Amino acid sequence: MTKMRPIGYIVGIIGIAVTAVVFILPFAFILLTAMKPKQEANLLQFSWPTEIQLWQNIVDVVQARDFMLIIAFINSTILTVASVTLMVIFGAMIAYVLQRRKSWINPWINGLVLAGLIIPPAVVPTIWVMQTLGIFKTLPGLILIEVAFGLSFTVLMMRAFISTIPKEIDEAAIVDGAGPMRLFFQVILPLLRGVIVTVVVVQSVFVFNDFQNPLYFLPGDKNATVQLTLFNFQSQFNTSYNLLFTNILLITIPPLIMYIFFQRQIVAGMTSGAVKG
Amino acid sequence: MSASTASTTPAAPPSPPAAKPRISPVHIDKTYPMWFYVPGGLVFLILFIVPTVLSFYYAFTRWTLFDATFVGFDNFVTFFSEPGLIGSLVNTLIYAFVTSGSKVVLGMALAVVLVQHIWARGYLRSLTFFPVLVSAVGVGLTFQVLLNPTDGLVNAALGAVGIDGPRWLVDPDIALLTVAAIDVWKGIGLATLIYIAGLVAIPQEYYEAARVDGASAWDIFRTIMLPLSFPATSTVIILSLIGGLRSFDLIWTTTQGGPGFASDVIASVIYKQYQAGFYGLSTAGNVVLFIVVTAIIYPLSRWLNSKEVVL
Numbered sequence: 001m002t003k004m005r006p007i008g009y010i011v012g013i014i015g016i017a018v019t020a021v022v023f024i025l026p027f028a029f030i031l032l033t034a035m036k037p038k039q040e041a042n043l044l045q046f047s048w049p050t051e052i053q054l055w056q057n058i059v060d061v062v063q064a065r066d067f068m069l070i071i072a073f074i075n076s077t078i079l080t081v082a083s084v085t086l087m088v089i090f091g092a093m094i095a096y097v098l099q100r101r102k103s104w105i106n107p108w109i110n111g112l113v114l115a116g117l118i119i120p121p122a123v124v125p126t127i128w129v130m131q132t133l134g135i136f137k138t139l140p141g142l143i144l145i146e147v148a149f150g151l152s153f154t155v156l157m158m159r160a161f162i163s164t165i166p167k168e169i170d171e172a173a174i175v176d177g178a179g180p181m182r183l184f185f186q187v188i189l190p191l192l193r194g195v196i197v198t199v200v201v202v203q204s205v206f207v208f209n210d211f212q213n214p215l216y217f218l219p220g221d222k223n224a225t226v227q228l229t230l231f232n233f234q235s236q237f238n239t240s241y242n243l244l245f246t247n248i249l250l251i252t253i254p255p256l257i258m259y260i261f262f263q264r265q266i267v268a269g270m271t272s273g274a275v276k277g
Numbered sequence: 278m279s280a281s282t283a284s285t286t287p288a289a290p291p292s293p294p295a296a297k298p299r300i301s302p303v304h305i306d307k308t309y310p311m312w313f314y315v316p317g318g319l320v321f322l323i324l325f326i327v328p329t330v331l332s333f334y335y336a337f338t339r340w341t342l343f344d345a346t347f348v349g350f351d352n353f354v355t356f357f358s359e360p361g362l363i364g365s366l367v368n369t370l371i372y373a374f375v376t377s378g379s380k381v382v383l384g385m386a387l388a389v390v391l392v393q394h395i396w397a398r399g400y401l402r403s404l405t406f407f408p409v410l411v412s413a414v415g416v417g418l419t420f421q422v423l424l425n426p427t428d429g430l431v432n433a434a435l436g437a438v439g440i441d442g443p444r445w446l447v448d449p450d451i452a453l454l455t456v457a458a459i460d461v462w463k464g465i466g467l468a469t470l471i472y473i474a475g476l477v478a479i480p481q482e483y484y485e486a487a488r489v490d491g492a493s494a495w496d497i498f499r500t501i502m503l504p505l506s507f508p509a510t511s512t513v514i515i516l517s518l519i520g521g522l523r524s525f526d527l528i529w530t531t532t533q534g535g536p537g538f539a540s541d542v543i544a545s546v547i548y549k550q551y552q553a554g555f556y557g558l559s560t561a562g563n564v565v566l567f568i569v570v571t572a573i574i575y576p577l578s579r580w581l582n583s584k585e586v587v588l
Contacts, residue, residue, distance in 0.1 A: 004394045012396025019404050022462070026419055029430060033422075044428040090317030101309040109314070112321065118574050120523045121325060122332035122563040123547055124556045128342055129328050148324035151317055170308055180310045209412035211526045212544075216551075227414045241422065248415040255410040263403065266410075267470060 030252075033245040041242035057246040068221065069247065072229045078139060079214075079225060080207045083146035084200055090147065091154030091199070092192060096184060098155070099162040100170070116152030123216055130217065142218040146207050154199050157269065161195035162188075198269040201262040205255050226251045329567070336564040340557040352561035361538035362546055366565065369542040372457050372528075373521030373573075379461045380517045381510060384468025389502060391469065392476045402473070406466035413463065417530030420459045421446065446532050449539035456531050456540055460524065468513045475509025476502060511581035515574065522570050543569070 025046070033041050034057055036049040062069050098109055126145070127136055135141030165188070173183045189196075211227040218225065230247055259266060336352055338345035356362045391402055408416065423430045424445040432442035445455045483501050492500070525544035528534065534541035534549065541549075543566045550559035 004396065008393065008395045011390060011393065012398070012401070015390065015395065015401045016397055019401060023404050023408065025430075026423060029423065030419055044422055044425055044430070045433070046430045086320075090320065093313040094317045097309045097311065097313040101305060101311075103311075105311075105314075112326070115329075116321065116325060118519060118570060119329060120544070120563065120566050120570060122328045122560060122567070124340070124342075124551055124560050124563070125328035125331040125335055126324060128331070128335075129323065131342065133323075144320050145324055147317075148320050151321050155317075174304065174308055180308055180313075183308065184313070205410050209410075209414075211412065211414050211530070216548075227412050230412075230414050230418065244418065248419060252411050252415055255412075256407075259407065259410050267406075267474075 030245050030248055033241055034249045036242045038240045038242050041240070041245070044241065053242075054246070057242050058250065061243050061246045061250065064243070065221070068224060069226070069229050069250070071222075072224045072226045075139060075223060076208055076226045079143055079146065080204050083143045083150070083207055084203045086143070086147045087150050087154050087203055088196055088199055091151055092158050092189060092196070093184065094151070095155045095158035095162055096188060099159045100167065113152045113155050116149070117156070121149060127216065137218060137220060137223065139218065139223065142214060145213055145217050146210070149213070150203050150206065154203065157199055158192065158195055161192060165191055197262065198265040201258055201265045202269040205258055205266075208254060332560050332563050332567070335557060336561040338557045340560065341554075342556060345557070348557070352558045353565075355558060356561055356565060361541060362562075364538050365534075365541040365543050365546045366569070368453055368540060369522055369544075369566075369569065372453060372460075372524060372542055373518050375454065375457045376460045376464070376521045376524075377514055377517040379457070380464055380468040381513050383461065383465055384472050384513055385503075385506070385510070387465065387469040388472030388476055388506075389498065392473055402470075405469055408463045409466045411463070413526035414530045416459065416463050417527050420462075421531055424455065447536055449536050452532050452536060453540040456528050459531065460521070460527055463527070464517065464520070468517065471512050471516075472506060472509045475506040475512075479505045508585060511578075511585065514581065515578050518577070519570065519574060522573065523566070 029046055032046065032049060033044075035052045035054040037051055037053055040049060040051075094109070098106060130136035130141050130145075133141075135144065169187060169191070170183060173187045178187065209227060210225075214223075214225040214228055230244075230251060335345060337347060337349060339348050339351075340346075387405060391398060391405075395401075424432075426432060426442070426444040426447055429445075431445070435442035443451055446452050448455075479501065483505070484497060487497050487501060523544055524542060525548065528540060528542055528545055529548065532540045534545040543562055547559050547562040547566070550556075550562060
């Protein structure tokens with residue numbers, strides 16, 4: 001570790017000043033507006049509130065439209081937990097066999113994984129398929145959609161990780177008389193903990209923040225997810241920006257908490273592939 | 278994005294590994310059962326692959342979800358003849374290349390600064406990354422307010438120093454570029470992070486050797502950092518191009534494609550046609566997007582990969 005040169009301090013201070021304007025200011029604006037009374041917020045000014053009523057705004061937002069935000073938080077939580085759980089289990093099963101067993105089907109599966117990363121989903125045909133199956137406009141339907149669209153990334157991350165687990169472990173377990181289910185769920189899956197945490201964190205943030213898929217596949221106020229409440233509020237509170245920004249603040253808290261606790265895993269997940277290409 | 282792990286195996290029935298045949302084929306089947314592909318594969322096939330394949334039929338129909346009439350290339354003719362729709366194709370390309378290019382340049386620049394020994398480095402890295410985790414809807418609505426032409430904070434600040442700020446999201450000429458700028462603001466942290474990972478992976482010996490040879494800071498950047506962070510560059514380009522070409526959330530929450538069709542992209546046209554009940558036309562939009570994305574990404578990623586090998 002070399003000693004920091006004076007230029008290091010100067011650049012650091014310039015960086016702090018620039019990021020304060022570019023990144024802190026917008027978030028400060030959200031927070032300030034969320035604390036203001038309605039008339040003051042609607043001036044859209046960047047100023048300290050004359051009267052702080054953040055709690056009152058939170059109560060108003062939560063109670064709006066028969067506690068729609070609460071229902072939306074419940075929906076989003078179920079959606080996120082269920083879809084990410086399925087993604088991890090299904091993804092790990094696929095990645096495990098794909099990495100361990102060489103067969104004629106591997107190139108095809110690799111191709112499908114890449115297709116899943118690149119190809120934009122075909123919206124109306126998907127709705128048609130879901131309607132045929134009777135899962136359109138249902139939460140389980142949207143859960144499966146998120147699984148289908150998120151599986152590729154999960155498989156890609158897990159396959160890379162599984163390649164670092166020695167094959168001898170599988171052999172030892174088989175010699176000890178374990179079946180494939182026990183081998184996978186009791187031996188392999190626990191060894192994948194590191195990559196599972198990364199996948200869970202990254203995909204949770206992604207699913208929780210998702211706007212497009214709930215908009216298409218789970219329309220309707222009753223089923224709203226948190227991102228859609230924001231969108232619905234925009235017209236309803238057309239003139240009450242304090243409530244709109246309180247809502248933005250509330251739905252930004254879960255990803256923020258994720259970031260504070262799992263920064264390392266998020267960074268690991270998002271930069272995978274940057275080094276080796 | 279390496280998809281070639283299995284390309285060396287013969288396309289014959291499952292054969293035991295040639296080198297160390299410790300596990301017999303029967304054992305392989307027991308240890309790594311094929312049915313492990315089934316649960317995830319079924320969901321993926323039914324909800325992703327089947328609709329994608331179907332889109333190539335329904336794009337050629339007038340479609341009500343209950344019955345479809347084959348109309349040949351009518352939907353595509355409509356798509357390519359209406360100014361609002363063909364405009365969306367051009368806008369999609371502009372949006373994707375502007376955001377991707379900006380993320381490469383700015384992400385590289387920020388990363389070069391953030392790998393040096395500077396004060397508050399960890400804080401600066403965390404801060405630039407945080408917008409990546411905020412939902413596009415939240416970011417879009419916030420900037421809609423900040424960029425309000427008359428009352429918004431940005432134009433108020435510009436006015437304070439005597440500049441008459443543009444009308445940003447409501448000016449047809451710059452609405453698309455304004456959304457692209459917001460996209461860059463939100464996504465720059467990810468590009469920076471990828472570049473940082475690429476730069477710290479460069480062995481220190483290169484820098485030391487360069488310093489011994491008396492290389493200037495610019496020489497080090499040009500001959501070491503730039504070429505050796507190429508894997509990061511290609512990741513940023515591919516990721517941001519895929520994201521930019523498919524972008525919907527941010528555009529929909531800031532301008533809804535407006536004013537007029539000024540910032541409509543293919544993804545927003547697909548949604549508008551779907552809302553209007555033109556399912557066939559909407560699906561044709563999907564097919565156009567599919568072709569645009571694969572026609573750009575596939576050759577580009579192959580080309581970038583081939584460059585990496587040369588390096």
